[in-house]
Amino acid sequence: MLSPVMTNLLNEQIARELYSVNLYRQMAAWCDHQGLIGSAAFLDAQARDEDDHFQRFYRYVRETGSLAVIAAIPAPPSSWPDIRAVFQDALVHEQQITRAINALYKAAFEEGDFATVSFLQWFTTEQHEEERLLRTVHDKLRIIGADPKGLYWIDKEIGKLAERTAGS
Secondary structure: OOOHHHHHHHHHHHHHHHHHHHHHHHHHHHHHHOOOHHHHHHHHHHHHHHHHHHHHHHHHHHHOOOOOOOOOOOOOOOOOOOHHHHHHHHHHHHHHHHHHHHHHHHHHHHHOOHHHHHHHHHHHHHHHHHHHHHHHHHHHHHHHOOOHHHHHHHHHHHHHHHHHHOOO
16 A cells, blocks of 8 residues: 555646646647647647556556545646747646656655556656657757748648557
């Protein structure tokens, strides 16, 4: 069984993961509304990945005999000035999630909760991959600037990333 402190920390992460699902869904809706279909597909795939992360934390807490608590989730923003801002916000969000996972890992290690340390190892690797992927997209958008032709092509490329990362 998890300690009360670790249970609370993991339940806070459950809330973060649910927020991530909603954030990426809202970003996808905004992109779709702007005609950025490739980016919308990519962000929909990100939302599915975040839902998987939520499920992993939710199941883990329950499997330990602790109570998984689903807290109220604040609404994410619903508009951005441009696609670069969307991916800037996504990258910053993933960096915040990485810090939260690292803090969980540290807390579990300090408590001597090595089952939770082992459980969190997958997430530390996953967060590295998430940040790398979003940094790549963000950098490409920064490079093309405001060029409409470039935006058309990069949106298509971002859509291809969604196809490649589906199911990973």
